[in-house]
Amino acid sequence: MKAMVTTKYGPPEVLQIKEIEKPVPKTNEVLVKIRMTTVSTGDVKMRGLDLPTGQKIAARLFLGFTKPRKDILGMEIAGEIEEVGEDVTKFKVGDEVIASTFWVDLGGYAQYKCMPEDDIIAVKPSNMSFEQAVPVLGGGLTAAKVLKIADIQVGQRVLIYGASGNVGTYAVQIAKHLGAVVTGVCSTRNLELVKSLGADKVIDYTTEDFSKSGETYDVIFDAIDKLTPEQWKASLKETGIHLNVNKHSGGVGRSKDHLEYMFFLKDLMEEGKIQSVIDKTYTFRQIPEAHKYVETGRKRGCVVVIVDQD
Numbered sequence: 001m002k003a004m005v006t007t008k009y010g011p012p013e014v015l016q017i018k019e020i021e022k023p024v025p026k027t028n029e030v031l032v033k034i035r036m037t038t039v040s041t042g043d044v045k046m047r048g049l050d051l052p053t054g055q056k057i058a059a060r061l062f063l064g065f066t067k068p069r070k071d072i073l074g075m076e077i078a079g080e081i082e083e084v085g086e087d088v089t090k091f092k093v094g095d096e097v098i099a100s101t102f103w104v105d106l107g108g109y110a111q112y113k114c115m116p117e118d119d120i121i122a123v124k125p126s127n128m129s130f131e132q133a134v135p136v137l138g139g140g141l142t143a144a145k146v147l148k149i150a151d152i153q154v155g156q157r158v159l160i161y162g163a164s165g166n167v168g169t170y171a172v173q174i175a176k177h178l179g180a181v182v183t184g185v186c187s188t189r190n191l192e193l194v195k196s197l198g199a200d201k202v203i204d205y206t207t208e209d210f211s212k213s214g215e216t217y218d219v220i221f222d223a224i225d226k227l228t229p230e231q232w233k234a235s236l237k238e239t240g241i242h243l244n245v246n247k248h249s250g251g252v253g254r255s256k257d258h259l260e261y262m263f264f265l266k267d268l269m270e271e272g273k274i275q276s277v278i279d280k281t282y283t284f285r286q287i288p289e290a291h292k293y294v295e296t297g298r299k300r301g302c303v304v305v306i307v308d309q310d
């Protein structure tokens with residue numbers, strides 16, 4: 001099969017198409033023929049490892065010293081089940097599925113991926129295309145997981161900072177679904193988008209610093225990890241909760257909770273209560289170009305990739 005392999009750490013050009021062996025499912029696994037994957041901010045960070053020296057060494061100890069151990073990136077996939085292991089009971093050949101490869105060594109930039117049936121994998125909601133569904137178990141799962149910490153109550157005032165990013169666009173919709181009064185913070189060009197996702201109020205960070213307005217919130221979710229402590233502290237109610245996408249989404253490994261979030265999101269998708277914001281769609285060969293775009297830090301929602309099977 002074909003895979004887009006990260007040959008070493010570096011610029012997008014280190015991503016190269018290679019012919020590798022097609023995986024064979026173990027008894028508890030399904031083989032997914034991938035139709036769509038995504039290029040996430042996380043993929044771009046792992047490829048480039050563009051960090052200060054101290055952090056770079058720590059990251060290399062974890063991710064692989066001279067080249068990435070997980071050399072096929074891609075954290076989210078959507079596709080069809082082509083084969084099932086003999087002990088698989090939840091899925092059958094032909095099922096259309098979505099999955100997060102985060103806890104199974106990534107591997108979305110390829111034509112096939114084996115997934116254990118008990119991992120983060122679900123039948124794709126029939127009302128959503130592969131393209132619409134593929135990002136949900138990445139940005140959506142992260143937003144659901146982090147917001148759960150705040151146990152949002154109906155009527156609470158929630159501020160989502162970075163509301164136009166992948167995590168942010170889902171966070172606005174999830175907070176709204178939970179009954180919060182939602183304020184989204186984004187730039188001028190994204191005001192209409194964030195409003196269309198259900199935000200009650202949008203603040204343009206290029207013209208207004210929300211922390212200077214005197215307004216306070218029950219929950220402040222920094223969905224792009226850019227707020228200073230001074231900013232969120234100035235606007236948080238005394239009993240309020242501050243959430244940060246990188247500090248509070250930290251993986252302690254997959255758990256039953258993740259399956260809970262997955263089914264929560266699947267229900268919301270089936271009820272038409274959340275939508276994915278797709279900024280751009282690239283072909284498999286264009287993955288390096290997609291990396292260049294995501295690296296700008298300006299994408300709105302998600303960037304998806306069509307995995308052709310030729």
Ligand SMILES: NC(=O)c1ccc[n+]([C@@H]2O[C@H](COP(=O)([O-])OP(=O)(O)OC[C@H]3O[C@@H](n4cnc5c(N)ncnc54)[C@H](OP(=O)(O)O)[C@@H]3O)[C@@H](O)[C@H]2O)c1
Nearest residue numbers: 041138139142162164165166167187224245297298299300
């Ligand atoms: N995606 C995931 O599943 C996931 C999971 C865990 C952790 N994370 C982490 O979460 C963070 C966000 O990732 P993401 O993919 O959701 O976001 P992203 O798509 O990379 O965020 C880009 C968006 O943020 C906006 N933005 C840029 N600077 C801003 C600022 N100063 N204030 C407010 N908005 C700003 C950009 O629009 P403008 O430039 O026009 O404002 C753009 O729409 C990253 O650190 C990532 O590693 C992501």
